[in-house]
Amino acid sequence: MAYIRNLVAFAVILIASTWDDPSRIAAQTAGVSDEKTIAITAPATADMLRVTGSRVNVRREPSINAGVLTTYTRGRLVPVLRTRGAWSEIHMGDSANSTGWIASRLLSTRSPAQAPTTQIRQRSVSVPSSREITAARKDLISLSIAAYQGSCPCPYNRDRAGRRCGGRSAWSRPGGASPICYDSDVTEARLQTYFARQRRATF
Known part of the structure; x- marks a missing residue:
């Protein structure tokens, strides 16, 4: 019996030596966990x-x-x-x-500025009035006659001798120069080109 009691006592001592203090184990575990999970944050005053x-x-x-x-x-x-x-x-x-x-x-402190957006300036183009169209026709006729090098661009013009050009005018003869002599000669395309040039000169 003494032998058995000694054997049991030895076993109890052996088991106790392998145990650790639960509180100490928890503390060690918590320390490791806290060390790994610490979040580095910016100072509150930043x-x-x-x-x-x-x-x-x-x-x-x-x-x-x-x-x-x-x-x-x-x-x-x-x-x-x-x-x-x-x-x-x-x-x-x-x-x-x-x-x-x-x-x-x-x-x-502000977000970075975005790349500037290119804005196309829209010009408001007014429709020419009838008075402006009439003046444009007269101006085109005058410019055309002034650009003609001879003395008889249109039938109603007079030559150097003072005679009415009539059928001898450049306007009356086919081919060659074609001066603008009458309102009917001023086409819509000519008017558009004329007013477009006027607008470019204004802006």
Whole structure:
């Protein structure tokens, strides 16, 4: 019996030695879990600004000669911790002490401006009045006669001797020059071209 009692006691001691304090195990487990799940967040006092450049370098120090840590693209929201001269220190978010520097001119409180939309200016073209059309016909006739090099462009003109041109005029003879002599000679196409030139001269 003594042998059996000694054997049972030895077994109890052996089992107890393999146990651990449950509270200590929980604490250790919680510590490991907390270490893995800590979320690195920006300080509450940081100002949130947006990157306005297309590709902006984040540097180690506030200097153009400092090394580049990474590059941010347009529109990225970054927490700004402080400014020094023309530079802003930002929190990069991947660790509690991970910071970098960006030129302050490349940060803004507003979203990056969109590319400007090209707007075509629509010109309102008024329809010529009957009075303007009549004046245009007379102007076209005068210009046509002035451009003719001879002395008899139209039947109602007179030659150098003072005689009425009549059938001897360029207008009356087929082929050759074709001066505009009458309102009926002014076509719709000529009027449109005339008013188009007038509008270009106005704008």
